Amino acid sequence: MPCCFSSRTPVTLVLFLFLAFGLFAPSAMAAKTATEKVTLDFRDVEMTDLIQTVSELTGRNFVYDDTVRGKATIISPEEMSKDEAYEVFLAVLNIKGFTVVPSGKLNKIVPVRSAKESNLPTITEGERDATERYVTRLVPLQNVDASVVATTVLTPLIPKTSSVVAYTPSNTLIITDTAANIERLVEIIAQLDLPSALEQLEVISLNYAAADEVAQICSQVITQVTANPRRGRGATNVQSGGTNTASKVIPYDRTNALVVMASGDDLTTIRDLVSRLDEKQAQERSHINVYYLENADAETLGKTLNEIVTGVKTQSAQKQRAIKTPAQQQAAPLAGDAVTITADKPTNSLVINSSPEDYEVIKEIIRKLDIKRKQVFVEALILELSMDATKKLGTSLQGAAGVGSEGAVFGVTNQNGGIANLGDVDGDSVPDLLSQTVDGIMLGGLFNMINVTGADGNSMSVPALSALIDLSRTDADVNILSAPRLLTSDNEEAEIVVGSNVPIITSRLTNAVSTSTTTSSGLATSVSVERKDVALTLRFTPQVTDGDLVRLKVYQEITDIAQNSVGDVDQVGPTFTKRLLQNTVVAENGRTVVLGGLIGTNVQEVVTKVPFLGDIPLLGWLFKSKSKSEAKTNLLIFITPHIIKNGEDLAAVTSRSRGMMDRFKKVNLRKEGELEALEAELLNVADEAVTTTPAEGTMTAPVEETVPATDEATDTEESHEE
Incomplete structure (x- = not known):
């Protein structure tokens, strides 16, 4: 069963000296089975806790002082043996600048810089050790000078905490370093300790280029030069008896350096080649780059x-199937x-x-696409032009006859609306009858005048029979639906929607219901409702072209509820009207273009007459009226684009819009003041009317004064729409 150790394992530090299972405990109790697997999972664990865990795990005793401190993290998802776990522990100590030096049954944890002065294990030729523990190894050389290798090759390749010493009498190298690093150095030494006629040995450090890449290129160049000798160069690199004298370039990745053993000519070539290859690149070597966009x-x-x-x-x-020349391949x-x-x-x-x-x-x-785009400020005016040409022609007759001394009988015939009234009316109705002359032409009385008593008790004269010719005409009307102003970027869609969401009855279900407790029954009605947008929608996409031209893709739709619905509204629901305009136009900067056209035409002719009398030629016009109406509706859209190239253009547009807002406020304030003055005047007139007699005071003047107030309210609404 594997053991698992993690940073969450509670460990109590008692002494700096940890004796695993007792210092003099039997070996059977001091060690567990070698094949037992463990899992290490430490995250920010204290070094002291890690040492205690490894001591309990491996059965080793450790001694250290208070300089051993800090935290470490070990992530090991797979199981490992105890020996492998101990190697991981040595690697952690090495990272922290410490190593383990055996001393009898104890293991001292000492700083790496002083490890070479301690009793380190010594490894001789033939022994192999690739652990992270510090050791001393003896490496005898056969063909090259140990002092030259130590000073020229090995010293630049080892850290300052390690050491390499050449023992000249036996031509042996004494290296103190981690066992794993010494193994790498021995491989380099083996490549150098060969019988050859090479003259030079040098270590070239690289600053920017990778050692393995440069070594491969240099080896290929030297091989080509040796294979194709010119001016007698090849003879200097060949030794009699077939001895291999080719120049060698060995990469050492730990310090990113090249170990070169070559002849004088080859070394010069390698130096020149390395200086050309080891240059700082203009861009980063990382393949992951972040580009921050501005626009x-x-x-x-x-x-x-x-x-x-x-x-x-x-x-x-x-194109992989086709054969390409090198020039074509490089052109991609x-x-x-x-x-x-x-x-x-x-x-x-x-x-x-x-x-x-x-x-x-x-x-x-990206540089060509990440540019500051122009903006477009669009002013739009959507209005509905209704041309209602209504003509009316007719005659109204009115008469009066005295009935005693108490009142009068008036007969009124209005062919435009049929016979409105025919009967007895008292004197109070006389002003109403006479007011009909306002909309027509009052002809003279055909008979004598009749005196009747009015509403104020005074006697007044009215014609016994008079004729009123009704002749009128209605002109056009303009209704501003919306006046939006929108700012959007080039090739960006802008939209404005003004309206409401109304409920529509889609189905109606009626069921007969009855209760078990009573004999009564009834009908239950369920209604399904869905909602529909009734709104004005304006959507456009501007595109700025050369020459300060703006290409506008416009979509405009007006959905409304028709005043005259088809069928019963309660049964079939309301009727909707839809007016749609979709177009693409090109306008100059600051110029207004108009879109629109005839939406609908409605012609209606109505003749109203008195039976038989209205059919008499010529005289029949005294007993009939004719009304003819022709309604035409146009939907017009005025659009003015303004190209915003910089902050100055935007400031100018903003200032103009703010000025329009200020003027709107001033108009509203002026109208509010006029309304307040008019209200005060009406109150004064009302107070005076209370103190005067009915003959002297009248309410007609105050009523007429309210007409301008209605006009002012209409102007205010239109200004708000603009």
């Missing part, structure tokens, strides 16, 4: 770039095989994963 939207631009990359991949796959600007572009919406940036070459191409495309 464009990251998601939209990312989608466009991904489509470009996808197209490049498709074209590359289609974007590889596209391993390019991924992800948009980060919160920062409005693009995360690009690609090679440095591809990133340069993509970055150039």
Whole structure:
């Protein structure tokens, strides 16, 4: 059963000296089965707790002082043996700058810088150890000078906490370092300790380029030069007897350096080649780059770039069957095989994963697309022009006859509306009868005047019979539906909707119901309702072209409830009217264009007459009237685009809109003042009417004074719409 140790295991530190299972306990109790597996999972564990856990796990005793402190994290998802766990422990100590030095049955934890002065284990030739513990190893050399190798090759490759000493009498290297690092150094030494005629040995440190890549290139160049000797160079690299004398370039990744053993000419060539290859690149070597956009939207631009990359991949796959020359292969600007572009919406940036070459191409495309777009301020005026040409022609007759001394009998005939009244009326109706002359032409009385008593008790004269010719005409009317002003970016859709959401009855279900407790029954009605938008919708998309022209794609729709519905509204629901205009126009900057046309025409002719009398030629017009109406409705849209190129244009538009708002407020304040003055005047007139007699005072004048107030209210509403 495997053991599992984690940072959550409670460990109590008692002493700096941990004796696992007793210092002199039997070996059978001090160690567990070697094949038992354990799992290490430490996150920010104290070093002291880690040492105690390893002591209990491996049965080793550790001694350390208070300089051993800090925290460590070990993530090991797979099980391992106890020996492997101990190697992990040594690696953690090495990272913290400590190592383990055996001392009898104890293991001292000491700083790495002083480890070489302690009793380190010594490894001789033939022994192999790849652990992270510090050891001393003896490496005898056969063909090269140990002092040269120590000072020229090994010293630059080891850390300052390690050491390498050449023992000249036996031509042996004494190296103190971790066992794993010494194994790597021995591999380099084995490549150098060969019989050859090479003259030079040098370590070249690299600053920017990778050691393995540069070593491979240098080896290929030297091989080509040796295979194709010129001017007698090849003879210097060949030794009699077939001994291998080829120059060697060995990479050492730990310090990113090259170990070179070559002839003088080859070493000069390698030095020159390395100086050309080890240069700082203009761009970062990382394949992941973040580009922060200034004007464009990251998601939209990312989608466009991904489509470009996808197209490049498709074209590359289609051309793989064809044979290309090297020049054609190098002409491809974007590889596209391993390019991924992800948009980060919160920062409005693009995360690009690609090679440095591809990133340069993509970055150039982004620079051309990430530009500040122009804006368009659109002023729109939507109005409905109703041309209602109504003509009326007719005759109204009225008469009076005295009945005693108490009143009069009037007969009224109005052919426009049929016979309105025919009967007895008293004197109070006389003013109403006479008021009909306002809308027509009053002819003279055909008979003598008759005296009747009016509402005030005074006697007044009216014609016994008079004729009223009704002749009128109605002109056009203009209704401003909306006057929106919207600011949007180039090629961005803008929309304004003004209206309401009304309920519509879609179905009605009536069921007969009855109760078991009573004999009564009834009808239960259920109604299904859905809602429909009744609104004015204006949607447009501007596109700025060359020459300060604006291409406008306009969509305008007006949905309303018809005044005259088809059928019973309670049964079939209301009738809706829909007026739609969709068009694309091109307008100059600041110029107004008008869109619209004839929506509908309605012609109606009505003749009203008295039977038989209205059919008499010529004289029949005294007993009939004719009404003819023709209604035409036009929906007009006035649109004025303004191109906003910079902040000055935007400030000018804002200032003009603010000025219109200020003028609107002033008009409202002026009208409010006039209304207050008119209200005060009406109150004064009312007070005077209370103190005067009916003959002297009248309410006609105050009523007439309210007409301008109605007009003022209408103007206020229209100004609000603008």
